[in-house]
Amino acid sequence: MIERPSGLGAQTTPAFEEEQRSWAAGSKEGRPRTGPGAGASDRTISDVPLQTVYGPADVEHLDLAGDLSWPGEYPYTRGIHPNGYRDRLWTMRHFAGFGNAKQTNERYHFLLSQGQHGLSVAFDMPTLMGYDSDAPQSRGEVGKCGVAIDSLLDMETLFDGIDMGAITTSMTINGPAAIAVAQYIAAAEKKGISRKLLGGTIQADILKEYIAQKEWIFPPRPHMRVIVDMIEFCTNEMPLWNTISVSGYHIREAGSTAAQELAFTLGDGFAYVEACMAHGMDVDSFAPRLSFFFNAHSDFFEEIAKFRAARRIYAKRMRDKYGAKNPKSWQLRFHTQTAGCSATAQQPENNIVRVAFEALSAVLGGTQSLHTNSMDEVLALPTEKSVEIALRTQQVLAYETNVTNVVDPLGGSYFVEALTDEMERQAEAYFAQVEEYGGVVEAIEAGFFQKEIAEASYRYQRSIESKDRVIVGVNAFQKEDKLDDLELLRITDEMGREQARSVQEIRAKRDGEAVKATLARLQVACRDPKDNVMPHLIDCVNAYCTEGEIVDAMVQVYGRYTERSVF
Amino acid sequence: MSRPLRIVVAKAGLDGHDRGAKVIARALRDAGMEVIYTGLFQSPEQIVQTAIQEDADGIGLSILSGAHMTLFPLVVEQLKAQGAGDIVFFGGGTIPAEDAEELKKAGVREIFTPGAPLQNIIDFVERECGRGRQLVG
Numbered sequence: 001m002i003e004r005p006s007g008l009g010a011q012t013t014p015a016f017e018e019e020q021r022s023w024a025a026g027s028k029e030g031r032p033r034t035g036p037g038a039g040a041s042d043r044t045i046s047d048v049p050l051q052t053v054y055g056p057a058d059v060e061h062l063d064l065a066g067d068l069s070w071p072g073e074y075p076y077t078r079g080i081h082p083n084g085y086r087d088r089l090w091t092m093r094h095f096a097g098f099g100n101a102k103q104t105n106e107r108y109h110f111l112l113s114q115g116q117h118g119l120s121v122a123f124d125m126p127t128l129m130g131y132d133s134d135a136p137q138s139r140g141e142v143g144k145c146g147v148a149i150d151s152l153l154d155m156e157t158l159f160d161g162i163d164m165g166a167i168t169t170s171m172t173i174n175g176p177a178a179i180a181v182a183q184y185i186a187a188a189e190k191k192g193i194s195r196k197l198l199g200g201t202i203q204a205d206i207l208k209e210y211i212a213q214k215e216w217i218f219p220p221r222p223h224m225r226v227i228v229d230m231i232e233f234c235t236n237e238m239p240l241w242n243t244i245s246v247s248g249y250h251i252r253e254a255g256s257t258a259a260q261e262l263a264f265t266l267g268d269g270f271a272y273v274e275a276c277m278a279h280g281m282d283v284d285s286f287a288p289r290l291s292f293f294f295n296a297h298s299d300f301f302e303e304i305a306k307f308r309a310a311r312r313i314y315a316k317r318m319r320d321k322y323g324a325k326n327p328k329s330w331q332l333r334f335h336t337q338t339a340g341c342s343a344t345a346q347q348p349e350n351n352i353v354r355v356a357f358e359a360l361s362a363v364l365g366g367t368q369s370l371h372t373n374s375m376d377e378v379l380a381l382p383t384e385k386s387v388e389i390a391l392r393t394q395q396v397l398a399y400e401t402n403v404t405n406v407v408d409p410l411g412g413s414y415f416v417e418a419l420t421d422e423m424e425r426q427a428e429a430y431f432a433q434v435e436e437y438g439g440v441v442e443a444i445e446a447g448f449f450q451k452e453i454a455e456a457s458y459r460y461q462r463s464i465e466s467k468d469r470v471i472v473g474v475n476a477f478q479k480e481d482k483l484d485d486l487e488l489l490r491i492t493d494e495m496g497r498e499q500a501r502s503v504q505e506i507r508a509k510r511d512g513e514a515v516k517a518t519l520a521r522l523q524v525a526c527r528d529p530k531d532n533v534m535p536h537l538i539d540c541v542n543a544y545c546t547e548g549e550i551v552d553a554m555v556q557v558y559g560r561y562t563e564r565s566v567f
Numbered sequence: 568m569s570r571p572l573r574i575v576v577a578k579a580g581l582d583g584h585d586r587g588a589k590v591i592a593r594a595l596r597d598a599g600m601e602v603i604y605t606g607l608f609q610s611p612e613q614i615v616q617t618a619i620q621e622d623a624d625g626i627g628l629s630i631l632s633g634a635h636m637t638l639f640p641l642v643v644e645q646l647k648a649q650g651a652g653d654i655v656f657f658g659g660g661t662i663p664a665e666d667a668e669e670l671k672k673a674g675v676r677e678i679f680t681p682g683a684p685l686q687n688i689i690d691f692v693e694r695e696c697g698r699g700r701q702l703v704g
Contacts, residue, residue, distance in 0.1 A: 141580055141581050144632055209583075254585075563609070567588075567589040
């Protein structure tokens with residue numbers, strides 16, 4: 001008779017561990033997997049090997065106080081709020097933007113009227129890259145995958161009729177993030193709303209641009225200076241503003257594994273912490289307003305483990321390595337978006353189901369806010385109908401499934417705890433590798449992240465090709481699609497020409513002297529590391545300098561980044 | 568065949584989504600071709616110049632930003648303008664079916680959308696670019 005442990009975390013005997021090993025390996029009694037997915041998929045989607053079953057011996061080393069604790073308690077593995085979603089649901093926030101500011105403003109009014117809590121601005125490619133709508137580089141791109149914002153006038157139109165002091169806004173923009181914040185402040189203040197009342201966040205995560213998303217402007221070092229200026233300014237002037245949203249989403253979309261997403265994102269976050277501290281800021285002055293953004297991919301348990309591990313790693317480092325004393329500085333808060341790269345163009349309605357499962361993993365992982373993708377985003381920008389289904393998916397999850405009743409319902413699961421631990425172990429191994437390069441910027445310059453991600457995405461694609469992994473409708477259960485049955489949202493090139501005319505009108509109407517003077521002062525600030533560029537950016541924006549003009553002025557000082565491509 | 572096929576894999580405009588382009592580049596290379604990846608943010612003029620300088624048999628252009636109806640035709644135009652109409656031009660990305668049809672009529676040989684098996688793309692390139700080679704050789 002083998003002595004069995006009396007509870008989770010209790011000591012196990014060698015005989016019991018042997019019994020568990022034989023179960024887990026599935027070999028002693030012979031339990032090979034014979035059903036679907038036999039073979040390679042005995043691993044997570046990120047290639048983490050899995051056991052047949054998990055048991056007490058897998059979690060024996062976990063320290064209940066130090067590793068798990070309680071929801072709302074350090075190290076927050078089980079969540080940052082003691083009462084989970086029982087006090088407050090996650091924020092249902094849908095990323096939206098297309099065409100011009102007026103069209104997007106209409107969509108915002110629709111979303112708010114349908115019960116959405118906050119806004120999330122998607123900008124078009126020229127805006128993200130710092131080009132005006134009439135620049136030659138912008139041809140064919142204006143308003144296509146987000147809204148075109150050239151000057152303050154567009155930002156004013158975007159929030160027309162919306163009480164900027166009463167909603168929160170998330171802006172997904174990185175290279176020109178500081179300019180977008182300046183425009184947001186200026187637009188609010190023109191309506192008489194103080195910057196002190198503005199709530200929301202801006203992505204502003206430039207490091208992941210070099211790593212994955214590729215929407216950079218300046219080289220990494222001056223870009224970091226601008227970001228630190230922005231964090232410092234917003235920390236001091238905007239008490240309700242989350243200063244940066246460190247993003248793993250795009251790292252995952254670029255093809256990384258879950259562990260890479262976790263490690264590279266947290267690594268970026270720590271790089272910002274270090275940069276701000278090096279600038280002389282007290283860690284507890286800014287850390288409580290840092291937030292994160294993760295992907296929810298299709299491997300259900302792996303994602304939950306990733307979210308839980310993220311909180312634990314962050315809390316430990318913030319307290320022990322960076323010496324933060326305020327518990328708010330230890331708490332990792334994050335937004336989640338379902339994985340765009342898991343959606344398929346084949347049988348696109350199936351994406352509704354994928355999104356629902358991914359959203360569930362984010363909620364079981366304790367996300368603070370959630371964007372659920374629309375089924376047609378793999379083909380075009382979503383239609384109003386498909387956005388509505390995506391929002392309803394969250395509402396069904398929140399109000400019908402009862403998963404919000406109990407905090408961290410999977411805490412204590414042998415498997416989830418063991419996988420959470422494995423995620424942490426892999427992340428720590430990556431941190432060590434990045435340290436060998438001398439830090440995140442150095443590893444970027446050496447192409448380390450880019451190569452790791454390219455390798456992972458190629459392995460993943462190969463596993464689909466060889467059918468080690470089944471993707472419904474793609475390499476199994478295919479049927480002839482009639483894609484044209486799906487109604488798609490189309491942005492015409494006429495819209496782009498109109499926007500180009502509108503930016504030219506602004507240039508003709510404004511005070512040219514003020515434009516020159518504010519841009520010149522901005523350049524002086526860019527050259528002076530002791531100055532902060534933010535007040536100068538707000539001056540430029542108020543003078544109706546266009547985004548492209550402001551970026552050009554800064555490029556003259558900082559230069560433009562070019563990548564050494566690896567594949 | 569005297570030398571391996573040479574293929575330029577290109578990214579145009581402001582679109583930074585390079586996951587697909589890199590996977591295709593790698594797959595074509597693993598299939599024995601010589602692959603030149605242009606890197607990001609190339610103009611149609613630059614892409615065609617690269618293909619000519621590299622003596623490429625084909626150009627594969629990847630666009631996921633929605634600008635495909637502008638940028639694909641500009642590359643076709645440049646191929647004609649620079650006298651390189653013999654280079655096989657194909658592409659891929661988030662491109663709705665009816666746009667793909669229109670692009671094919673405008674001179675793009677094939678459009679692959681997400682989910683297209685790599686082997687289909689490799690077979691296509693070997694067949695179409697190899698055929699061009701035989702006609703010349």
